[in-house]
Amino acid sequence: MNEPTLSIKEKNLLVQTCLLAGKILIENGSELNRVSDTIKRIAANAGVPNLRAYVTITGIMISIDDDDTVAKIAEIDQRDFDLRRIEVVNRLSRKFAAHQITLHRFYRMLQKIPYFGRYYQFWQRLLAAALLSGMISVIFTHDYGDFWLTSVVGMLGWLIYQGVRKRVTASFISEFVAATVIGMVAIMAVRLGLGHSADNIIIGAVMPLVPGVQITNAVRDLIYGNLISGPARGIEALICACALGFGVSLALIWLG
Amino acid sequence: MYFILVLIEVYIATVGFAVLINVSPRALNLSGLVGTAGYVSYLGYQALISDNYVAENLVGAFTIGIVGMLAARYKKMPVIVFNIPALVPLVPGGQAYQVMKYIALRQPHVAFSYVMQVVMIAGALAMGFLLAELFIQAGDVVHRWFSTWRATSYRRK
Structure with a gap:
């Protein structure tokens, strides 16, 4: 082993790079097994096999087990799904493993990732939300009559969710408001004779918002032995489901 | 015919969700196909073997795990x-939402059956x-053994 020993400055940069990569991965919905795997792999490729990483869903701590120890912490406040960023981190990490980019360049390119935009225009995402709600409702209930109404209500719900989320910083309020509007619109539409079953319309329309994937990720984290992050993610998904369920029940209680 | 219609619906729903979570356009079609493959096996198990929602x-x-891994290797x-x-x-x-709805409507016994379903x-x-990952790893190990065995036997000859 004639690995070049890194200077303290380079070790600091390595720890910062690992922190940033892990932070981006967790913020965009990766499971924790993959995050610690990526961090260990970056460190091994930089020639530091004795890097220690403690990864949870709300923060990461990384240090190098060394005489001139450097340890750093990153906190993670918000979690969302944006697979483009995960993909970019993955691609950069592969390039780094193949020695196509240096550590400095890797870190600089990671710093640009939070400014990446969306692949799709707003109307395309709106259309996707409408199709998702309509199709899911048809798959679950085999009722083709409510397809158009479910699509429209789902699109409206997603629109309100995005609008409230952009303006209000408190989490779970956006889900609550969107679910209330979805419930009220669905019930009114059935009363006006536009649809058959309010329940089917509501189930389809809340589908772009429900935390089904988060629940499954929580169980996956638990199975891999992340006994802190698995339950934390589960609680987050539970509160999100609570907000949706209470929002719809509010509409049901008001309009009966 | 009905089966094909359901598969088209699943494909569209999967692609719709992929657009919402910003999957790259290069992977959209394949992710839709992976979703359809998963639902085919789900429906096939339901129709041919038994109607047990856990096993399905x-x-x-x-x-999905196996086909997704193959697609990921194909597209890198x-x-x-x-x-x-x-x-x-x-x-x-949908079930998670039903749980909270029935709790808010004060019917906890209905909610509890949905909780069991969610879990x-x-x-x-x-x-x-997890099983898919194990299966892929086992397949890789077997593949490596086989290729080394073939290489050594070739050299002996």
């Missing part, structure tokens, strides 16, 4: 890009992914 979801997630992208959209027709999101389905999906 396990089989569906297992298929992280496997999560294909797995998460493909999971959407199977995840217990069992989420567990089945996670176990399905």
